[in-house]
Amino acid sequence: MKKLLKFLGCSRSRSKKLSSVNEEKTTEVPQDTHNKKIDNSFNSENENENNNKNRSKNIKSENDSIENISIDKKEIFNETTGFNINENIDIDELLISNDSPLICPYEKKAIKFTKRGLMNLFDELIKLDGWKNYWNKDNCIIDIRDKGSPINSEFYLIKTLYVIQKTELKYNKSIDNILKFIYGTEIRIKWDTSLKSLELIDGEELKNFVVDTWAKSPIYLVSERDGVEKRFVFKYDNIIYSFGTPVPDEFFPEKKNVIRIINYMNFLKLYEDDENFYFLNINQADFKMVIPQLLMNVTLPMTTKNWYNNLKKVCNSYKIVGNNIEKIESNHSDLNEEFEFVDEKNDKKKNENFVKEENVKSDNEKNTSQANDKINNEDDKKEEEEKKDNEFNFDDINIEEVEEEDVKKD
DSSP states (O other): OHHHHHHHHHHHHHHHHHHHHHHHHHHTOOBOTTOOBOOOTTSOHHHHHHHHHHHHHHHHHHHHHHHHHHHHHOOOBOTTTOBBOOSSOOTTSBSBOTTOTTSOTTHHHHOOOBHHHHHHHHHHHHTOSOOEEEEEETTEEEEEETTOOSSOSSSOEEEEEEEEEGGGOSSOOOHHHHHHHHHOHHHHHHHOTTEEEEEEEEEOTTSEEEEEEEEOOSSTTOOOEEEEEEEEEEEETTEEEEEEEEOOGGGSOOOTTOEEOEEEEEEEEEEEOSSEEEEEEEEEEEOSSOOOHHHHHHHHHHHHHHHHHHHHHHHHHEEEETTEEEEOOOOHHHHHHHHHHHHHHTHHHHHHHHHHHHHHHHHHHHHHHHHHHHHHHHHHHHHHHHHHHHHHHHHHHHHHHHHHHHHHHO
């Protein structure tokens, strides 16, 4: 009996030890991303079978959820252009597929076409050494880098910062509206007098698109030029970025008698603070012509200032309606309110000026009528004298005729 009790006691103690071990192991089990416990290897064979079934169900459901997530984030590309047509493109998602026909061969190694990649490229270009400043006035700073860029070292790299004060704009003080004035093709062509045409070839305007910009000839004997580029426009941290790079010539054929330029880069960073709008632009282009440094020094500041002055004028004269702009009707009440105090103060002076003008007007009219009378009198005198002369001559002729008749009679 004692042996039996002793045996049972040992069995009970062994089972307690095993259960305690199982409890310790259970508390040390890690958790996966879905907060589910990994199966305990100390379970019995029956429990393992059940757990295997449950595990297979869990794995299947997990795979389904992963697949759904991947579908939500899957990059969807346009078949023709390769543009990413997702509604919300993540900062590290491709804006255009790597095998797109719009990407030039040299760009595949030089540019990463994601939002992060393009923003990093912009910052790298800004921080390059060798920039030389040669214009800094009239709210405009222009720097030139003779060495070009890492993408192309043959042509000048030009950096321009232009500042528009918000007080200069009466209407369209929204950064989004300014964006539409610059890159809305239907809007831009109506105010940019330097352009002959602006054609949206493919894509979605103000997002990912291809545009053909056809410029008028700037001076006589210089051919018209156009440039076809793919453009990516997006907003990040309330800053608008616009990146334009060329497309291969075979994608969009050249026009007759129009020279195709190569815009290696046409980048814009548009941002604002409480007082100003800032337009930071980086441009590098092959215009297919030799441009002397002296000519560029003269024309670049002038054309830059003129372009932004036109932008300010259109922002103050037009409102955006859909994809078009409409003329803003002049508000005479605003003008009256603005000059009301001045008008009241100058009423007396205006009346005095009006009287003076009327007096001068009447004096001029009197002088004019007197002069006309004098001229008329002189004309009358001349006519009378001419009549007398004519009468005298006529009499003379008659006299002579009479004398001739008398001679004949004789």
